[in-house]
Amino acid sequence: MRHAPEEKMEIMKSSSAAGASSRKGPLGRLADFLDDRTGYRAVMHEALYERVPGGARWRYVWGSTLVFAFMTQLITGLFLWASYSASAQTAWESVYYIQHEMAGGWLLRGIHHFMAQAMVVLLALHLLQVVIDGAYRAPREVNFWLGLVLMMLVLGMALTGYLLPWDQKGYWATIVATNLAGIVPVFGPSIQQLVIGGTEYGHHTLTRFFALHAGFLPGALILMLVVHLSLFRKHGLHAKQPITKPDAMFWPDQVLKDAVAMLAVMAVVLGVILVPALKAMLAGEPVHAGHLGAELGAPADPSLPYAAARPEWYFLFLFQFLKVFEGWGATGEFLGAIVVPGLIMGVMFLMPILGNWKLGHRFNVAFTLGVIAGAGLLTALALNEDYYALWVDKAPLAEAQKLYDETGGDEAKLTAALGGDKAKLAAVEKQWETLEKIRRSQAFLDAAKQAKLDAARAIELAGRPEKIPPAGMLELVRADAKLQGPRLFAQHCASCHAHVDPQAPAAAAILATSSAANLFEFGRASWMRGLLDPAQVAGPAYFGNTAHKDGDMVSFVQGDLTDADQWKKDDIEAVIVAMAAEAGHADPGVQPAMLEKGRALVTDGERCGGCHKLGDNGTALGSAPDLTGWGSREWLVGIITDPTHERFYGDSNDRMPSFGKAAEGAAPMLSPQQIGLLADWLREDWYRP
């Protein structure tokens, strides 16, 4: 090691000043000892006593807040790392545990999540200031380029971090992002395969994204940041002209301003984390984990559509930009995802050189402002497309909607309906376009709402005392009747059956289009009461739209049951109670005598038992569905599996497919597990906390 002459003098002085140091306290002597051997005082001096031309100013804080934001990410990231597990079966699970079970986990994750967003905002501000102030000019070109690389590293960390919770949102956003990487010419597919760790998304996608997010990218970032900061010190602060005040030292004036700015950034981040909880408190609602900090969606499921798939807000402009190239085919996507963003980055890299031209600086400023304004506009467009249905006035579109419903959106029919009025036709078609926008927006809003419900349910399930099985959360989600029931029903049953509360406002419209019984509360007393109601049995909620409309049951309910001599009101009520008990839905307050009476009436060969079997009442199977265990899980599984079985409708089965029956070697329409889920859902038999 070589030393400058003055430094040598220092060393000699300090070593010969043993007398002086003996007058110091033990701490002072320790400090001297350390300084002798490390020279830390000089380093500290170097670090803190940077000259700030014109004195400390608020406009110089942006770079420091960025370093602060990064440090926050480093600290919170390391602590998150201490609880995170990157694999397809543990990522969501460990993030759930951090967020909802660990003390303070929500705060830790909340800070990490929202500071990442703050960092993107601070980056934009820092870049904007550097460009406007012309701080990219000689001799600071290299540092400007380093800054741009740092920006890309930060964006890369944001992108990779989004996947790590392995929820639906991160999963689908990553599929889009990695597919876009795949269209890079020549190397694209290889890059994609390397990043996702194979051809399918799974464990190695997570381990790789995690390694990038917590290792490669921050490692590179730290290296670059060290060079960025040392070059910044080498060239000195780029002072904003004109300088009116005397110079000052970095410590303590500028440090104070920087520290205040850091605290403000932290306060904003904490505010964002806490606002939902505060709002709930003010509204008098209980604060729950979902109010606290970053959101966690439902676990990633490749087989489940996620119509609310959107990137994080700061990437929305890129997302929207792809839509600009509608109709351009593969060229459009290549332009939108690769060429244009690449060109923009290219121009930014050239700024220090462009800045040498006469109008170069103005161009650079205009270009940067243009890009930021463009990104802002695209973000606004994306948000408007998604939330359009919330703020558009639908009243003036009522007539257009009616015409749409009448004509089914067919242009020829519309022309006829309007009597060939061309001006009117154009006006209505324009309104139809607005309606289409509303429909798309509504689809997004519905999907976002559903995503929230799914996430809340997954979190509820994960919190069961039994905890998450080793196969992971997806197994639990797929085996949950409350989550899967509605989907299975919509897909396989809803083309005929309704499932709607008859008291709901939309019930009449839904029942009018259904062609089989309404299964809402099937197995319960309320359902049975409707069936045994002469006014309802042949209505759309029961047999009205089926082949049994004129069947024996309808004539029985509309005939025998209305004969007060044969069937007293109490008798009917007893039957209702007994049937609900068969399904396992007996009201706990019901009298045992009433149950017994009802059961006896159903069994009676002169009454229900004339057609229906119940237990061993001697009635042969085949004439009407067996009522033994009617509405129970076993009974429902049976009828869904094969309604043509003699236990159910036999030959008189209307149109219901045998969902669980298939020829040998073929897959049935529904697996036994799916049928069980449907039965459980119809019975509302699912986990409740």
Place this chain on the structure above:
Amino acid sequence: MSRQSPDPAPGRRSFLTEALAIACGGLATLTPVAAGVWAFLDPLRRKGGAASFLPVTELAAVPDDGVPRQFAVIAERADAWTGFAAEPIGAVYLRRGKGSDTVEALSATCPHAGCFVEMEPTGRCFRCPCHNSTFTLEGGIVAPSPSPRPMDGLECRVAKNGSVEVKWERFRAGVAEKIVQ
């Protein structure tokens, strides 16, 4: 530390020394880098499993009304070290014309960027919820669409026992040609 002694003058053998120093240091450092990169590149030699026909449903479950219905594709799969018993791995839309015994299959994966294409609630077309790529019920592009190609058709056959089997393949997104991934 040699505080007082002047810097030694470069010797004659310095080029050789420098070259050797760089070579030794470089080799030592490159070894772990090479090992790392070698392992990191492993995914490149992994190919998607050979496409095979998977039973998806049976013929009776595909109504012959020309309207596509969504079906889950269920298969065993391996994810690195984990082997999964049969579970949903994706979805297809199956469509059968009036009185027809043949079924057409479309992959539910959007050829644009890989999102999950859904049927419009009106049932008149397919739409991808991500970038609004719109397709006809036959899978054709409805212009203008961000998607560079129509929905990907999958080979589909009906076995003698009525089992509808689909050749499950994934294709590269975002390009005009249909390239198996």
